[in-house]
Amino acid sequence: MKIKVGTRGSKLAVTQTKQAVAFIQNKFPKLEVELVEITTKGDRLAHHSLASIGGQGAFVKEIEYQLSQGNIDLAIHSLKDLPTIIPNDLTIGAVLKRENPLDCLLFKEEKMTLKKLPLGAKVGTSSLRRQAQLLKVRPDLEIIPIRGNIDTRIKKLYEGPYDAIVLACAGLTRMGFLEQETQLNYEVLPATTCLPSIGQGALALECRKEDASLLSILTEIEDKKTRAEVDAERSFLRMMDGSCTFPIGAYAEQLETGEVRLAGVITSYNGTEYLHETVTDKNPILAGQLLANLLKEQGAERVIQECQEHVRKTTLHETTTLSKED
Ligand SMILES: NCc1[nH]cc(CCC(=O)O)c1CC(=O)O
Structure with missing residues (x-):
């Protein structure tokens, strides 16, 4: 079997794509891989503000387009750059064991x-x-x-x-x-x-949902502990509408009992308002929802709204703006 793997051209993207490919080929030595470099709008406009080029998603969209089109079969992303909602025809086939998330x-x-x-x-x-x-x-x-x-x-x-x-x-x-x-x-x-940022330190391997042969390989190399952890973090982000611009962080750890302990934070832009909670649940998705509901009860939505208003005001006349993530 031969697959085309898409990567952005940045040194980090190429480095981590090669590391991930080496990891896959170690378990599946017969798998042939061709690397395809994809230049995204985010890379071409590196000196512009992220907000003005469409946010963090700008790096990902073009790669996902190539994946949907069948020009590549696998994309390797830093999970933290991957929006919580991905195109319907695509799926995260595996996440690899994460590096230090901090x-x-x-x-x-x-x-x-x-x-x-x-x-x-x-x-x-x-x-x-x-x-x-x-x-x-x-x-x-x-x-x-x-x-x-x-x-x-x-x-x-x-x-x-x-x-x-x-x-x-x-x-x-x-x-x-x-x-x-x-x-x-x-x-x-x-x-x-x-x-840290939701999903920080983990690599996501994205492919087409219908690509059963590749999916069966990806299932085998998946790190289940990391998957449980990032599922919890992403469930939390999804509940808080992570497409918007506000300070949000989370860190999940799967305990020896199998339960996931998830800590999350939502703050004002300067940290004077600071909502922080930790929950534990055996279901990662539920942990994320529990945490989001707890923080909402404490006024998270107001803190987020005020932060967004602040960002709108302070970035009106600037070319460089703050983004949710850098
Ligand atoms: N948005 C930039 C980005 N995307 C992924 C990483 C590396 C860390 C990771 O893989 O989580 C970085 C750099 C940084 O935030 O320092």
Whole structure:
């Protein structure tokens, strides 16, 4: 059997596609794979704001189109970039065992930590979720937008106005940036400080629903624990209407009992309003729904609406805007 695997051209996308393909071929050595590079609107317009090019979905839509058309058979995405609702003819055939799901602060200076950053230090992120959770513990920080792929952002840390930037551990690890010889100065942000983006650290393997032969392979390589965890996180996001722009984070962990413990956060843009809850349930989808309902009871919808109004007001005259995720 031979399949075409689509990937974006960014270094991270190519790296993680190759890692996933190697993993599949290790279990199915007879599977032949051809890599097809797809340039998305999001990649071509990397210097524009995400909101102006159609949000995070812009990276995904063109790849899904090629999948639906049959030009490729498999797409490998960072799950956190994949909207909770995907086209009807497509499905997530497998999720792979996830990397460290947490966020990471990279510092310009050696031996720096979040606690030790000087008053008013400049932190680069275009993610409202990261901004809000950082400002909750350090209201004095100055948040400055930053875009571009991982390499570009690390370069900007050293060449730009930033004292620190925030990136996901997973991408940094896959690209080898957290190995000792790179000598980057970093601190992993614990879930108690910064809940990650829904699905962060996991790779999703998307294919056509009707592609039974590929689906049977994907079922075999699926990491069931990761699937349960991201099902819970995505169920929560779906209930909160994750297509909109507001700070939302979640982290699920499947316990030894099989139950899923799910923590979630919804905040105002600067973290002064902060709704945080944890639920545990044996059904991941239900866990997500329980959590969403708990937070709604505490006023989540008002916090979200106020945040969206703030974003609308502050981004009217700017070319660079904040997005749900960066
Ligand atoms: N939207 C950008 C993006 N999409 C996936 C990752 C890497 C982390 C992952 O796979 O979850 C990143 C970079 C980042 O947020 O630092």
